[in-house]
Amino acid sequence: MSNVYGVVLAGGIGSRMGNVEKPKQFLELGGKPIIIHTIEKFVIHPGVDEVLVLSPKAWVSYTQDIIRKFIPDTKRIQVLAGGATRNETIMNAVRYIEEKGALDDETIIVTHDSVRPFLTHRILEENIQAARRYGACDTVIPATDTIVESRDSAQITNIPNRKFMYQGQTPQSFRAKQLKLLYEELDGEEKEILTDACKIMVLKGVHVHLVRGEVSNIKITYPYDITVAKALLGMDLEEK
């Protein structure tokens, strides 16, 4: 029975991306939608048994169409509708696994932003291993900028020691059953506040292991990021 699921989170509608008609994961990078690059990384990884792509409800068919267009073997890819929040979207993936009778204590989900196409084999591999060993992990890179905390957006309340600060990336990987149980324990308000699945784990006292990310594992959120992504690909920046 398969027990490692890649969960590609494409639930967002890209409200931060500016004047573009499509959600940001469908923008093209090097002739292919960004989300396709991301899905491909999961599809070819021998440690991943099935890839679940969570798409905004209105974009499910579109997502299925582009997957068929760009990926020759789609047997192990399943497109599902996302939820209202990030965690609800993850829960939709877990429910799918449960409904097909495959959810057990060993089931691992590797959740990843669809707009991080520069994911590497090593990061994926280390996520799977860390989730198996520790139950949960988060992919991070050491913070390069000093982090400044302000509670009122007017003055500094704290400057934490940078040595202990990391920037969170994805994947975040979990034992799916444990995540589901912990999520179900949350009340409505907690569910609203806890937008990060790793945070749920940390607050519930679960050890969340760190996996080293890469500076290049960028999230394509703003138009500026597309320019950076094109530069990483060695593309002509004028090219559409």
Next chain:
Amino acid sequence: MLNTIYQLVRPRQFEVAFEDIALDKEHILVRPTHLSICNADQRYYQGKRSEDILRQKLPMALIHEGIGKVVYDPTGEFQVGERVVLIPNTPCGEDSVIGENYLRSSKFRGSSMNGLMQEYVQTVGDRMVRVPEGLNDLVAAFTEMVTVCYGAVSRFGRTAHARREAIGVWGDGNMGYITALLLKYRFPESKVYVFGVTESKLSDFSFADGTYLVSAIPKELKIDHAFECVGGNAAGQVINQIIDLIQPEGTIGILGVSEDPVPINTRMILEKGLRVIGTSRSGREEFLGVLQLYTQQPRVPEYLEKLIGGAIRINEIKDMEAAFEMDIHKIMGKTILIWD
């Protein structure tokens, strides 16, 4: 899919680059696992090639010796997880007479196309060969170098005259070691003598019938055929010493690479009626031959294990630089990168 490529951008500096790979129905993806540094890689890394060549070829991913695991094969020829040796020569045409590694149109990894320092290598079934079960990963990693020596020994077998009582190998480095070893297994009736400059290195050639310092070759020693495995600035001196020592109508195999043209005693080549055969790179045939030899003669890979100079785990770019720097300072042996 966005594949990560670790390119040498200028001498001693690697940088990360990305390239799109289209998943299609013909190409296989291999995840490199064990890579081996060759002197050719070092010449790029240390900037020992001419400025023109460096400008023309860089940025480029180095390394052409290595093995990996199949991660994706839409053709069904290989199983996911199978260990394979990658063949760096990539022919762009066929010729019924000229070997694939001598066609001027062929491409070569780490020279005219990106080498194996990549997250995934996209290739076709014809450019990979299964690693026999039980073969040490670190030995399998430098199979390509062995195939070059194997090719030289095979060409020698096809062309040299039949008197093969004594064969000399000049060079006490890796290439000399491999060539002498292969000669010993291929022509067990012949005496194989090794000539070098470092006594301690020569003492590693335990399988040879004799080893000599080039400054102290006994006068009575007769050599029917010879191999030059030195290259570089010393190549001329070595080839001329061979020409002086070799019996008439002998064959000289040249394997050492020199950056500059080498003056050699052509008058004596004519007078003795010598044959000079160059060998460079290798093709699929040599890979199949070497891997079969490893299975049939398990002592060959056992002897080759002695060439493993160091194995370094590579997690990030600074590990790559450390491995290349360490390789520069080694006395002998191959540096293997364990590619994480």
